[in-house]
Amino acid sequence: MKKRTKLPTILSLFAALFLVLGACSNSDDKNKKEKEVKEHSEMDMNHSSSDDVPEGLKAAENPTYEVGSQAIIESGHMESMKGAEATIVGAFDTTAYAISYTPATGGEKVENHKWIIHEEIKDAGEVTYEPGAEVTVNASHMEGMNGAVAEVESAEKTTVYMVDFTPTTGGEKVKNHKWVTESELSASK
Numbered sequence: 001m002k003k004r005t006k007l008p009t010i011l012s013l014f015a016a017l018f019l020v021l022g023a024c025s026n027s028d029d030k031n032k033k034e035k036e037v038k039e040h041s042e043m044d045m046n047h048s049s050s051d052d053v054p055e056g057l058k059a060a061e062n063p064t065y066e067v068g069s070q071a072i073i074e075s076g077h078m079e080s081m082k083g084a085e086a087t088i089v090g091a092f093d094t095t096a097y098a099i100s101y102t103p104a105t106g107g108e109k110v111e112n113h114k115w116i117i118h119e120e121i122k123d124a125g126e127v128t129y130e131p132g133a134e135v136t137v138n139a140s141h142m143e144g145m146n147g148a149v150a151e152v153e154s155a156e157k158t159t160v161y162m163v164d165f166t167p168t169t170g171g172e173k174v175k176n177h178k179w180v181t182e183s184e185l186s187a188s189k
Contacts, residue, residue: 051089051162051176054119054138060159063091064182073165075184077114080167081177085188089176090162094118095128096181098153101137103144110142112153115179117160128155141178158182 065071065088076082096115103110118124120139129135133152140146160179167174 049141049176049178053090053092053162054117057092057094057117057119060091060093063088063159063161065091065161065185067091070188071161071163071185072188073163073180073184074186075114075180077180078167080169080171081165082168084165084168086161086163086165086180086185088161089164092117092160092162094158094160096156096158096160096179097121097129097135099135099137099150100153101145101148101150103142104147105144107144110145113142113145115160115181116141116145116150117179128157130155139178156181156183161185 067088067090069088071086071088073081073084073086095118097117098112098114099116100109100111100113102108116137116139118128120137121129122136122138124135129152131152131154135150135152137145137148137150159182161182163177163180164173164175165177
């Protein structure tokens with residue numbers, strides 16, 4: 001009689017163990033997927049680029065942050081940017097656009113990418129594009145961006161900055177990152 005009461009207890013313990021292990025496994029899978037998405041988005045972005053700027057882009061006459069000065073990046077285009085101290089290497093007056101697009105090389109749609117500028121839109125005229133406008137991108141900040149058809153999500157006439165910074169997560173210095181808007185910077189302490 002004693003053996004019969006032990007069997008249900010042992011089976012109950014095994015069932016509880018499997019439930020706990022299953023829950024841990026699901027949590028690990030979710031964390032792994034979130035990490036892969038984050039790594040994917042950071043991997044696709046060209047952190048450093050040349051100091052070349054699009055034809056027709058004019059240097060800002062009186063930028064808030066002068067070339068050579070320091071500023072704090074308040075934006076989080078990439079996790080490693082927010083809070084980083086940046087050196088301003090270029091300041092330009094233009095229109096910055098947030099866009100959504102499907103990469104020309106295929107893959108999942110990129111939502112609300114910040115930023116491309118007016119001069120990085122193929123055959124852009126003088127008129128600012130309104131939200132909802134369809135444009136062809138002539139920039140390669142991310143893999144598959146160049147040549148992609150994009151929808152304008154927002155447009156902002158502003159000063160944009162090209163910056164050098166060291167990621168807050170460590171690693172190699174990023175040079176000539178394009179673009180950070182004036183509202184995404186604050187004075188260095």
